[in-house]
Amino acid sequence: MFTRRSDLPLDKDTLSRFLPWLIAFMVFLAVMAMAGVLVLNTVAARWDRGVSGTLTVQIIPAENAVDDDARLQTVLKILTETPEVNHFETLSKDKLLTLLEPWLGTSAGAKDLPLPQMVDVELKPKAKLDVNALSQRMEARVSGVSIDDHSIWLSRLVRLIRTVEGLATLVLVFIALATIGTVIFTTRTGLALHRNAIEVLHFIGAQDSYVAAQFAGRALGLGLKGGIIGLLLAVPSLLGIGVMAAKMESGMLPDITLGVAHWSALAALPIIVALIAMLTARITVMKTLSRML
Amino acid sequence: MTTNENDAIVKFENVGLRYGLGPEVLQDVTFSLAPGSFHFLVGPSGAGKSSLLKLIYLALKPTRGLISLFGRDIATTSRRDLPPIRRRVGVVFQEFRLLNHLSAFDNVALPLRIAGAKKSEIQKHVVELLSWVGLKDHLDARPPTLSGGQQQRVSIARAVIARPKILLADEPTGNVDDPMGMRLMHLFEELNKLGTTVIIATHNNLMVEKMGYPKMHLDEGWLEMVGTGPHPATPPPRPGLSDMEGYL
Ligand SMILES: Nc1ncnc2c1ncn2[C@@H]1O[C@H](COP(=O)(O)OP(=O)(O)O)[C@@H](O)[C@H]1O
């Protein structure tokens, strides 16, 4: 792919032998971090869509069941009168018991326990419901009613996800900086190592850009080589994690497989890293040479 | 023959040079060379011959004085504009300075590649020239595997391949026997006939006297111009060299 004849013996540097492996490692880390960001983004978006727009109304049981039923009917009536509500459903006692089974067991006595009544409410898409106002309206007519709009739980979750995403992005930035630093270092060493040859090229009339192109081409080649190695190492790891996640997906984890767009973004990482390496080498050479005679 | 100030291809005015804080190795050097002239630069070892040539091929900056090449003041020429000037100056370095990882062919091809010449042209001219200096069988040899004399010829071929306007040679025949030395001198003469200004630093007084070109005599940093040799513009054609015209 890069059979460009080089006027400088850059291939023989031990430094350029270690550069691809370092870049491979960087790209591996970058792919993992970026896959993490992409997955978390998807998860956050799905949870957000799934949970916002729903409410749970809970009616604490009073002394007698007749009363409880009247309170439920009032709550349902208020919900019917609320224009933002799309749909609501009272959780049957059986379903409630099934949900609580892990804690209460299946003993007959559990059936006699006073359980709160729950109403799942689904709001109209994009409806902006003032939850506090609704809550006040209900409390004015029914006692022992509380509304949970999941907003606290959701905002905490989203904040957690954003924090992890921020950290992963920071990791990506560090990887970019480390790559740039390494390429600057190897390029400067290469310049010092081949100073004599570069001087001769200058005397013969080579522009700085001619010399820089040799270093840049080399960095691009090594960057791509390292980047592809890193990507090839990262893919099995990602697939492995995906399989493990799929196995435990029964519960609360949303679907976390990567889409085609995600895979393309990850595949672009080696190219991006190689381009960073190329540009860095070029800029380093141009800057260093401009200080020579 | 008088040289018009404006026509001079190389001009030095009160040039002084010192390395670091050392003494001046060149002092008040003033001269100007007409385009197409041929000079020997002579003087004892340590007189400053190599230093003077380095100033002309822009490897050093003078500590004082004025240097102009092709009518341009070098001190006020920006770094970006130096490479085109350097391409018109061919140099045979005293220590050859060949690139050891490149073949003889690639070393000689370098100036043409840098100037952006066509691949087919490079192939043709480089092979022709290397054959002419007797290295036809060493096109792919790396310089470390060549003898001193062979390396010197590669370095001469590299200096002349792009037909420079100025040719500087620092002791170019120091490592070859006399017949090859004369052959190489004829190569420089041939180049000179085609319009190249030539300066050759040498110890070989015999050759200098035999060829009869004017001398730039350096001693302890002082320069003296000696003699006016034959004008190089209309020389008699030399047998055996006409085949050079193709690529010179
Ligand atoms: N790089 C250098 N640093 C310090 N002194 C130098 C350097 N190069 C040459 N000199 C000194 O400059 C003087 C002239 O050297 P040089 O130009 O090589 O003379 P020549 O080529 O006539 O033998 C000598 O005294 C030499 O020691």
Ligand SMILES: [Mg+2]
């Ligand atoms: Mg010398």
